[in-house]
Amino acid sequence: MPKNRTETEVAEVARYPHNITNRKYEGLTEADYPKLLYYMxxxxxxxxxIVKLYRQGKVVGGVYLGxxxxxxxxxxxYPLDHSKGDALFPLIRDLGAMFTFGMSPRTYFCQYLNKACSPTKGKDGNIHLTDPEHNIVGMISHLSAMIPPAVGWAWALKMRGTKGIAINYIGNGGAQVGDFHEGLNFAAVIKAPFILMLENNQYAYxxxxxKQYACKNLSDRALGYGIPGYHIDGNNVLExxxxxxxxVQHARAGNGPSLIEAVTMRMRGHSEHDDHKYVPKELLDEWSHRxxxxRFTAFLLEKGTVDEGALQKMEQRINGEVEEAMTFAENAPGPDPAWASQDVYAP
Ligand SMILES: Cc1ncc(C[n+]2csc(CCOP(=O)(O)OP(=O)(O)O)c2C)c(N)n1
Known part of the structure; x- marks a missing residue:
């Protein structure tokens, strides 16, 4: 650890408070690094x-991992904050974003086990994970069907005079369908406070x-919409x-959307029922080194931001949280059949 760090600060590092809301966030500082590691x-x-529960036949539905x-x-x-009105429109691979936005592990386990304690009361498909309390809007489809509603949300935030932003996620495959173009073009025209995170994980299923696109980088398309485009290393959390x-700064200043292409790799099948055989082993080997x-753990150890003791405490805390949430969900009741006809139409 760096010499100037007190014992109390070291203990703080091991605690990693969940609450990252209402922050005056002006960019990353070293104090943020352990939190990023914790959420990952x-x-x-x-x-x-969840994979273990799926193999035990306890998950009703598919399991899609990030x-x-x-x-x-x-x-x-991490740079966004639901308490400032920011909204999250994730895809199935973005559990990390949901936790970072404030969703609890209990919510995740209750939803995947279709329990009454989940935000959908155990009545909707497990992957339609949502959390209104934290401005997390459940996905409609895996492809770009979410972009137009997310842009609409961003537009509403702007019309109401807030500084809130909507961030939406899309896969490289999802970037090849019509809604992508319509949504992003419209967002650019109305200068919606909108961020599109394009998770380029090399394969669409x-x-x-x-076999999906002929341009060099998907972020190059930003030029055609007249918005900033970034092509970044999606396995580098700081970048x-x-x-x-x-x-975020661009959108909060009223300048409209950005397109960010994060280059990464899906290390598992499209879902847990898919054996991933179509991906060459050498490619997976190559990405496993990234x-x-x-990578981030090694960086933090070398920098002295955390030491082995702090990492162990973090591990213990996470194991405890996951076990607690899973036990809570396993013991929770399922939906009451009488609820079937409720919440179908808006009141
Ligand atoms: C509207 C719609 N069309 C087709 C599908 C079937 N489908 C599910 S995932 C997928 C490929 C998605 O690839 P990508 O966007 O790259 O995301 P990844 O799974 O790689 O994360 C397709 C075609 C769907 N879910 N919804």
């Missing part, structure tokens, strides 16, 4: 636990990038957070 590790531990993509999901949500911070969590 919490995400991976929670997803690994393994290997945690730096993109956590780093992109089993289709590799060379992701710093880039999104720039997009694991965002291992």
């Amino acid at each position: 590790k919490l995400t991976r531990a929670s997803e690994n636990r 393994t290997g993509m945690e730096a993109t999901s956590v780093g992109s949500a 089993s289709t590799p990038n060379e 992701v957070a710093e880039t999104v911070h720039k997009a 694991d965002p969590i291992e």
Whole structure:
């Protein structure tokens, strides 16, 4: 640890408060680094636990993971703040963004086990994870169907005179369908406070990038919309957070949307029912050396931001939180059949 750090500060590092709301956030400082690591590790531990429950037949529905993509999901949500009116429109691989926005592990486990305590009361598909309390809007479809509603939300924030921003996630495959163009073009024209995180994880289900688009980088499309475009290393959490911070400043200043292409890799199948055989082993080997969590841990140790003791405490805390949330969800009741006809139409 650096010499100028007191014992109390070291203990603080091990505590990693969940609450990152109402901050005066002006960009990353070293004090943010352990929190970024914490959210990435919490995400991976929670997803690994869900896989076990899935294999035990306890999950009703599919399991789609963001393994290997945690730096993109956590780093992109970190500069935003739901208590300032910011809204999150995630995809299935963005559990990290949801945790960072304030959603609890209990919510995740209750939703995946279809329990009454989840925000959808156990009545909707497990992947339609939502959390209105933290301005997290559940996804409609895996492709770009979410872009137009997310832009509409951003437009509403602007019309109401708030400084809030909507951030939405899209895959490289999702970037090849019509809603992507319509949504982003409209956002640019009305200068919506909107950020599109394009998670380029190399494959759209089993289709590799060379069979999806002919331009060099997907971020190059930003030029055609007249907005800033960034092409970044999606496995470097600091680069992701710093880039999104720039997009946040741009949007809060009334200058409209940004497109950020984060280059990363999906290290598991499209979902847990997919064996991922279509991805060459050498490619996965290559990306395994760029694991965002291992990479950032090594960086923090070398820099002296954390030591082995602090990492152990973090691990213990995360294991405890995941076990607590899972036990809570397992013991919770399922939905009451009488609720079936409720919440179907707006009152
Ligand atoms: C409207 C719609 N069309 C087709 C599908 C089927 N589908 C699900 S995922 C997928 C590919 C998505 O690839 P990508 O956007 O790259 O995301 P990734 O799974 O790689 O994270 C397709 C075609 C769907 N879910 N919704």
